[in-house]
Amino acid sequence: MSDRGEGGVVSLRGRRSERSQTTARELAHLSDEAVVALVARSDEHALAELYHRFGRLAYGLAFRILRDDALAQDAVQEAFLGVWRAAGRFTAERAKPSTWLLTLVHRRAVDLVRREERRRTEPLQPETEPVVGEAADEAELATQRQTIREALRRLPAEQREAIELAYYGGYTQSELAERLGEPLGTIKSRMFTGLARLREDLGADARVGVGPA
Amino acid sequence: MNDGSPHELSAAYALDALDGDEREAYETHLAGCERCREDVASFRATASALAYDVDLPPLPETLEHRIIAAARAEHPNVVPLRQRLAIPAAALGAVAAVAAIAIGIWAIHLSNSLDHQKAIRKDQKAVIDVLSDCSTTPTQGSTGAVCVAPTEKAVLIADSLPAASPGKTYEAWVITGKRVQPAGLFRGGAGRKYVLLTKPVRAPAKVAVTLEKRGGVSAPTTAILLQAEVKPS
Numbered sequence: 302m303s304d305r306g307e308g309g310v311v312s313l314r315g316r317r318s319e320r321s322q323t324t325a326r327e328l329a330h331l332s333d334e335a336v337v338a339l340v341a342r343s344d345e346h347a348l349a350e351l352y353h354r355f356g357r358l359a360y361g362l363a364f365r366i367l368r369d370d371a372l373a374q375d376a377v378q379e380a381f382l383g384v385w386r387a388a389g390r391f392t393a394e395r396a397k398p399s400t401w402l403l404t405l406v407h408r409r410a411v412d413l414v415r416r417e418e419r420r421r422t423e424p425l426q427p428e429t430e431p432v433v434g435e436a437a438d439e440a441e442l443a444t445q446r447q448t449i450r451e452a453l454r455r456l457p458a459e460q461r462e463a464i465e466l467a468y469y470g471g472y473t474q475s476e477l478a479e480r481l482g483e484p485l486g487t488i489k490s491r492m493f494t495g496l497a498r499l500r501e502d503l504g505a506d507a508r509v510g511v512g513p514a
Numbered sequence: 515m516n517d518g519s520p521h522e523l524s525a526a527y528a529l530d531a532l533d534g535d536e537r538e539a540y541e542t543h544l545a546g547c548e549r550c551r552e553d554v555a556s557f558r559a560t561a562s563a564l565a566y567d568v569d570l571p572p573l574p575e576t577l578e579h580r581i582i583a584a585a586r587a588e589h590p591n592v593v594p595l596r597q598r599l600a601i602p603a604a605a606l607g608a609v610a611a612v613a614a615i616a617i618g619i620w621a622i623h624l625s626n627s628l629d630h631q632k633a634i635r636k637d638q639k640a641v642i643d644v645l646s647d648c649s650t651t652p653t654q655g656s657t658g659a660v661c662v663a664p665t666e667k668a669v670l671i672a673d674s675l676p677a678a679s680p681g682k683t684y685e686a687w688v689i690t691g692k693r694v695q696p697a698g699l700f701r702g703g704a705g706r707k708y709v710l711l712t713k714p715v716r717a718p719a720k721v722a723v724t725l726e727k728r729g730g731v732s733a734p735t736t737a738i739l740l741q742a743e744v745k746p747s
Binding site for chain 2: 335338339341342345348349352356357358359360361362364365370374377378381382385386395396397399400403404406407408411442445446448449450453464467468469471472473474475477489490492493495496497499500503
């Protein structure tokens with residue numbers, strides 16, 4: 302009762318030890334934006350919460366590009382530290398937190414793969430064991446995956462190829478031109494048209510939630 | 515479309531398909547091209563949706579710990595906003611406190627209202643909103659601070675005010691010129707308290723706290739225990 306009653310007051314004492322034994326999931330009800338706002342205040346629990354929300358996706362993406370556990374971990378760590386350092390500058394008008402984080406992961410993974418000169422195989426799905434996670438999260442992810450997969454399937458093959466090789470393979474546009482034996486202009490055009498089409502397609506689908514928030 | 519202008523590079527940029535030099539050149543272009551920034555923002559969102567179409571291998575067990583440890587080892591993140599709480603941002607107390615707001619260790623006076631829970635959540639959000647962008651004035655007297663958002667919403671942060679005895683309450687005041695407005699009641703006690711002020715703070719103004727009888731009063735009757743002069747920024 303001592304914490305109840307008057308004013309908008311938060312009491313901490315007596316909760317600290319309790320907190321240390323609990324997990325970041327206590328922040329689970331907050332929006333991604335609110336979690337990032339807490340990260341901006343150097344709240345480690347908020348950073349952990351962000352990891353719980355997007356860690357698997359981040360690692361999955363990095364692993365797909367890098368095909369290497371250690372490098373993928375590095376990419377994910379760098380991305381989360383990027384969020385940790387810059388959360389105060391994050392503006393929700395520009396992007397969703399998930400977009401921001403995944404962009405950091407992707408950029409980092411692509412830089413690493415180029416530096417390491419690894420990958421360079423077809424951007425097929427690496428063979429992995431599916432993991433059992435929380436049912437709700439799983440269903441959500443599966444739905445989103447289905448959505449993006451179908452949207453990709455609707456693209457003309459050559460646009461899809463350019464986008465997948467660039468995004469999952471980490472190829473530059475010049476490398477793509479060489480690899481596919483097409484003029485650079487054609488590659489640029491395929492990526493632009495394909496991505497614009499995908500944007501339009503996904504924009505109509507709130508489940509993936511791309512497009513203006 | 516394919517006119518060789520930098521505009522169409524927005525897609526390649528969003529897919530990270532530019533090499534180092536191209537990327538740098540494009541970022542220079544971006545700085546002066548609002549349309550391109552909008553393009554990139556929406557293409558980024560589309561590109562990151564592609565991340566959902568990957569298999570999800572098991573997360574390495576130690577990765578979370580590694581990330582948190584690395585974050586902790588860094589100096590607290592530099593926040594180039596006005597905000598800047600006077601309390602050291604890295605102090606675990608503050609960190610846990612803000613988190614505590616989020617988890618709902620929260621009390622608000624709302625006499626027999628069915629909207630109690632809803633109002634609590636709303637207030638938590640209000641406090642987080644204020645704290646995420648506010649400028650801070652430390653208090654004199656007891657340790658604490660007042661953090662005022664650009665919206666003039668304000669949060670009083672009070673450290674270790676002794677718990678008010680039964681029948682008493684702390685009362686916050688917003689004093690603007692000669693006008694003294696009651697701005698919320700709280701109980702005090704060990705640890706850090708966050709009090710969302712019920713009145714806006716329009717600088718120059720003073721935020722003060724007195725000890726009053728339970729239920730609060732409409733004008734202060736006792737000496738000021740702590741106060742902060744909020745100056746125009």
